[in-house]
Amino acid sequence: MSRPAGTALGLAALILAAACAPGSGGDSSKPTPRPAGTDVAKAGNVTLTVWDQEVQGGQRKQIEKLNAAFQARYPNVKVKRVSRSFTDLQKTLRLALSGNEPPDVVQANQGHAAMAQFVKGGMLLPLGPYDKAYGWTKRYPKGLLDLNSVTSGGRAIGSGDLYGVSLNGEVVGVYYNKDKLARLGLRPPKTWADLEAGLAAAKGRGEQPLAFGNLEKLPAMQLYGLIQDQTAGKDAVRSLVFGRGGAWTDAPHVQAARTLADWSRKGYFNKDANAVKWDDTPVNFAKGQGVFMVGGNWWAADLRDRLGDKVGFFAPPVTMGGESLPFSITAKSKHPDVAAAYIAFITSPAAMDASVETGNLPALSPPSRRPDGALMTDVASAWTALSRADGITPYLDYATPNFADAFGGPLQELIAGRTTxxxxxxxxxxxxxxxLKK
Incomplete structure (x- = not known):
């Protein structure tokens, strides 16, 4: 997915118009706001420590390119990058934030288990003063901003103050094998009804409809969420995940579970689904298992490399997704204005171009670069349409700190036919x- 790109200096020049610089952030869990500074050069020589989880191919290339461009634009700033895997970052970040010398910028995962807890502990700065200088709320759709927002004291997610900004987008949809569809006499799905008809037709003609691996439980939550979006709608799902109202036992959410159970009963999944690792699913799909596969854009590059133009991607008008881990400013940062300038720089319009150049899916439409190849174009087009229509719903595991197990386990049992x-x-x-009682 990577393309030839300009030098760091060239990228810096493109980003210059979007990056200057702003200050800090109110109650015991919300550091007191102060005016936003806007002159990075006046900060003197600064070492800005940034913790990220951009360790995979295109993500690593992207952040390295942007860091180099930022340092070229601001020669008085040295970016000290500490990269960790997603799992390692989750294990170590809380301890780092509670220490006396925390990083300046961190990628803090959305949801109650991470970002809300950090806000409750007063470990992150609200970005309101910086937003006035950099205008993130003018550029990002409200649905995406909500994912990185937390109310006072970390009590609720999905509203309140903005605590981070994301560079890349994420969308869960349906991959399909074009050759298999052609042999079955089916067209690529364009609607949810098309998908359901395709699943039934594939099963009726002796093909495995869906490649599916659910050993880790989370995949079933994503599949359920995709169905739930169609039965309940985006507003009901958002209200539920963000704790604004509703219950998981409400009729539309139960109906989604019935559909999931029905798909399993009809044999739409491989029989060993609960024993297959999540990361093995795209491998199996590329080897010929399944006409369809539910998954996120993070698998697009690998599937394109394995299947070429034989694979396509479809997303319904409302679907699960969001943004990559947002970049946040730590409350104890000694250089919050520089940290804000850094975040503005790596989420600017030119940074969205850099995202495409390195094979990623930018959160916002890039001003000049376009994805390479049919599959990446499918993914980007789906993301653009969903963003414009405000059609993205949050990941369900945001709902509570333990929801991945508390709901993932029962869904695993549901797929196995051991519960209703x-x-x-x-x-x-x-x-x-x-x-919620707590």
């Missing part, structure tokens, strides 16, 4: 209600 849709949703509601 109603019981699975009662288990989800039990964990959810207990969390």
């Amino acid at each position: 849709p109603e019981e699975a949703m009662k288990e989800a509601q039990r964990d959810y209600a207990g969390f």
Whole structure:
């Protein structure tokens, strides 16, 4: 997916118009706001420590390119990058933030288990003063801004102050094998009804409809969420995940569980689905298992490399997704103005071009670069349409700190036929209600 790109100096020149610089952020868990500074050069010689999880191919190339461009634009700033895998970052970040010498900028995962807890502990700066200087709320759709927002004291996610800004987008959709569809006499799906008809037709003609691996439980939550978006709609799903109202036992959410159970009963999944690793799913799909596969854009590059033009991507008008881990400013940073300038720089319009150049999916439409190849074009087009229509719903594991297990486990049992849709949703509601009581 990577393309030839300009030098760091060239990229810096493109980003210059979007990056200057702003200050800090209110109650015991919200550091006191101060006016935003806008002159990085006046900060003197600064070492800015940044912790990120951009360790995979295109992500690593992207952040390295942007860091080099930022340092070229501001020669008085040295970026000290500390890269960790997603899992390692989650394990070590809380301890780092609570210390006396935390990083200046970190990627803090959205949801109650991470960002909300950091806000509750007063470990992150609200970005309101900086937003006045850099205009993130003018550039990003509200649905994306909500994902990186937390209310006072970390009590609720999905509203309140903005605590981070993301560079890349994420969207969950349906991959399909074009050759298999052609042999079955089917066209690529354009609507949810097309997908359901395609699943039934594939099964009726002896093909495995869906490649699916659910050993880690989270894949079932994503598949359920995709179905839930169609039965409940975006507003109901957002309200539920963000704790604004509703219950997991409400009829539309139970109906989604019934559909998931029905798909399993009809044999749409491979029989060993609960024993297959998530990361093995695209490998199996590329080898010929399944006509369709549910998954995120993070698998697009690998599938394109394996299947070439034989693979396509479809996303319904409302679907699960969001943004990559946002970049946040730590409350104890000694250089918050420089940190804000850094975040503005790596989320600028030119940075969106850099995202495309390195094979990623930018959160906002890039001003000049376009994706390479049919599959990446499919993914980018789906993301653009969803963003414009405000059609992205949050990942369900944001709902509570333990939801990945509390709901993922019952869904695993549901797929195996060992529980009912109603019981699975009662288990989800039990964990959810207990969390909200706290």
